[in-house]
Amino acid sequence: MTEDVAPPAERVDGQLLRIAFILVLGTFMATLDATIVSVGIDRLTEEFDASVADIQWVSTAYLLAVVAAVPASGWLADRFGGRRTWLAAVGVFLLGSVLCALAWSAPSLTVFRVVQGLGGGLLPATGQALLARIAGRHRTGRVISVVAVVPLLSPVFGPLVGGVVLGLASWPWLFLVNLPIGVIAVLLARRHVPDVPPSTRRTAFDLRGAALLSPGLAVLVYGLTEVAHGRTAPAAIGVTAGLAMLTGFTVHGLRTRSTPLVDPRLFARPPFGAAALALLVLGASVFGTTFLLPLYFQTGRGLTAWQAGLLLAPQGLGAAAGSVLVNRTIDRVAPRTLVVAGIVLILAGTVPFTQLGHAPPDEVIIAALVFRGVGMAMIGAPVMNIVYSRIEPEHLPRASGALNLLNTVGGSVGTAALAVVLQNRLSERGTDVPSAFGDTFWWVLGCCLLAAAGATRLPRGPAGADPPDPSPVGVRRGRPR
Template identity: 85%
Template structure:
């Protein structure tokens, strides 16, 4: 199978999702699983790492922040790399960079060295979800993309739940380097399986020059903006102001460059003005802010507001993972029949419903209510990502898939980063206002989550009314 290309598969795909395609999806989702879970698995070990390297919590927090910034910086280049070198080759290379970073992290001798190695790990991790999704969509073809994406899209939703559980379990039986060494056998297996079973999708016939100026503006601009917002939550006024102003200026410069350049920009700003991509982009951006912002708030509330350990907090979050799994099954059975707008708006409605109990944390709702609310949120989250991606992937040509996938993943990543930073600022202000009443401070912050969900709903109303089979 490795000797074949995906062109024939993409041109005339069978309607049935066969075992071979599911095997390919499983292999490619291993990369997404490692990249997304690594963003949360280390959060459990922050205190352990601070003790190991005699560093303050503020310093060691950069172990997580550096990874996030590297991911944000790497995503924009994924489309060009896949188009230039081929999807499978780029994906395997990204796995290799991620494993190199993981091994170096396990060998770190100080906090600064660990932070540098996390950047290397993040550069590989940032390429994996976008490259894997584009490759899978190309192999599946338009007729099967929706159903297969509905299966793999649940992985990023599970990682915030599984990360704390995995991290707590590892630290319970092994020293801290195993937080990173655990990636090595998974990554090695993914590379071997990919070489054997994943078709070798050829590079794009049209060779475009790398947009060096765009890369110098977009990736650093996003990273600097996220850094500035992160510093707002830390109370550092000057670094925050410099980061936000510089980040916005660089992103504005990239937009002007993208509109004026005669070459192919790293991410084409015009892409966001074309229906249904613009509506899909808005929905993913705001949804990322809501979902990932919530997954920042809840573990923090469970540990600071209820005094739970990181492992116990992970267990309490488990119903959301179960709900997401159930939602993916539902989407898999309806994605080719129901209108995209129906699925997405219903999903956002479920997230709103599941978020409401968290606006009442000041009244200390019982664990059963929290569990049900999280399960409802999980179902809703699963009903959004796959339909939105299916809309975009089914309406563009195979050559444009890598860049479109990179743009969608960039929006989701940036949305999650900005949402987390925004909610951290709101939470800090509410903690200052409420003093010792920690639950009420979290309850106030969750009203902002509801607001983000409403913005996502506004974007979703512009999605197509008709189901995929009726689209032109």
């Protein structure tokens, strides 16, 4: 054992794993719900006598609400405490789920999905920051490597779960399925998750930043979505307005003397900038591929939603295997080595999809998905460990919010951008649908190469080589007073 490895006293014990399991239930609900509804689009269209374009807003509204909520997660955790914010987010998410199940029309369902998305957007960021604070510097990498696999599994298994639910019950259960998970998570959290107090340094909420960042991101994603639908005027307005608002936020964040909602200077601090780029591209790769492949399987090969979900399952299995590998090596291997190796595996797993026009056999697709799954697991946890192990405990909520924002933006903007590319290639290719999808995957490959370039700037040494972590202070166990 080298001096860089966390000492036995810092091992991940059963109590910490129990806390991680409880907190990851919130992330599981939020990320699963982002995709579980996708297989119910046809059913909802019939139920509400609405067009596919109208029902598509059920998914888009949720995504936009998540993007809008993530930036505020750091301030809320600082102001009210990590556990209290997490519990409130679960409550909002469950309220939104019940309202969705009671929806009487497509517009009402869309509005209630916004409520659900606001809670869902807060859960991953606040849960990760709280877990990192409880674990301490030397245990963060190993525990994050376990929970970070959930966002990779949920988009893969969401369509499968949705298919099972619709096969056994009516459409409201797409949302009611969240209730038992959420109630159990709340009860367990109140009993077992330590009460981390709010930050002693109270800062005013950045109203101007919030008015620019969250709406700017939402408007940008909306504009890109409209581009994919071929609606030129709203697309141009959305993209232009979104970029202008994000530019305004950056200028505001650099000039303000108070604490900005997300500090743009963070991205100039090594290794945060390189880590941010890796997570941004990871989000685009994971959610972009999860968008493209089911669509290809159903439109290009005539499979059902259930069959398409089964073909995606190997990616989830690969991610689970990759998380085990990362858990055993994250404290001994340089983060850069793990991340670069993961990107190489994703590249190898993406190449076959650029050849969809030549109809690769199912065995090649399955092997490619396994490679991609293992590679994705080797990026997320090491990148988060780099940041969480090098930042002061009181700054964890805002750092976690920034990282989750980038992953969410990467997923939403990446998916919208790939939809635009796909629409263009379908127009060019005409009836050759598989080749159009193959052309689009070349863009996914390009994103991975960009991430590889950024990953070379990550630290060479293990995260455990950092100065010792001051013990997490101010953590009270048990029920809140």
